[in-house]
Amino acid sequence: MFDVIIENGRIVDGTGNTWFYADIGISNGKIEKIGQLAGFSASERINAKGLVVSPGFIDMHCHVEAPIFLNPREDGRICQGITTEIVGNCGLSVAPAVPEKIDLLKIQTREYIEFIKSFTEQVNIMTKSFFVVVPYSPAILQTNKSLSAVSGFLNKSEKSAKTKKTENFEEDRTQLLERTDVVIQGLTRIGVRAVPLGTEELVELYYKLFNPGDTDKPINISEITGS
Numbered sequence: 512m513f514d515v516i517i518e519n520g521r522i523v524d525g526t527g528n529t530w531f532y533a534d535i536g537i538s539n540g541k542i543e544k545i546g547q548l549a550g551f552s553a554s555e556r557i558n559a560k561g562l563v564v565s566p567g568f569i570d571m572h573c574h575v576e577a578p579i580f581l582n583p584r585e586d587g588r589i590c591q592g593i594t595t596e597i598v599g600n601c602g603l604s605v606a607p608a609v610p611e612k613i614d615l616l617k618i619q620t621r622e623y624i625e626f627i628k629s630f631t632e633q634v635n636i637m638t639k640s641f642f643v644v645v646p647y648s649p650a651i652l653q654t655n656k657s658l659s660a661v662s663g664f665l666n667k668s669e670k671s672a673k674t675k676k677t678e679n680f681e682e683d684r685t686q687l688l689e690r691t692d693v694v695i696q697g698l699t700r701i702g703v704r705a706v707p708l709g710t711e712e713l714v715e716l717y718y719k720l721f722n723p724g725d726t727d728k729p730i731n732i733s734e735i736t737g738s
């Protein structure tokens with residue numbers, strides 16, 4: 512009886528041997544048996560078919576000291592199979608911090624923040640443009656109106672329906688623009704610069720969407736706004 516059996520995996524044991532198929536029986540956090548364990552029972556069985564089972568990788572040189580406090584799970588590393596990280600190779604480390612190096616560390620951190628600031632100001636690398644589509648369909652509030660709207664919709668040859676459509680267009684347009692304004696205000700509040708696209712920019716955007724070969728040059732929002 513094992514706590515966990517990892518079965519059907521390709522084992523790369525880290526000794527330099529070629530890989531082999533086997534199951535791994537684990538109890539109390541330790542590997543107890545490697546082999547064909549189909550006949551053994553376990554509280555949990557993990558099917559590793561098509562996967563490699565190996566000891567965790569060691570990252571011999573990384574600078575994870577500060578980020579590990581922000582995300583102690585370190586999912587990004589674990590997903591890569593890294594289970595051990597060695598820090599401080601550059602003679603400077605946040606943890607453990609050598610008292611006589613703390614001032615230097617502060618200076619370097621300040622310099623690094625300045626570097627990132629100036630870098631993002633000079634280069635567009637941190638800017639990402641994305642497009643927000645504001646949906647709008649006219650609200651049907653009053654029963655009488657809705658009835659006429661429905662009858663107009665059902666009978667397209669009706670002249671009154673056509674006239675009503677034209678009348679409603681301006682009203683719908685106004686409401687759509689109001690809604691767009693709300694979205695822009697919301698985005699601005701969270702620090703995202705939002706610019707409504709005009710006809711020309713929309714044409715360009717759709718052209719690029721349907722002609723992927725021409726998308727080398729992304730739409731430059733600052734060109735649109737002239738800023």
Ligand SMILES: [Zn+2]
Nearest residue numbers: 572574600601
């Ligand atoms: Zn380093």
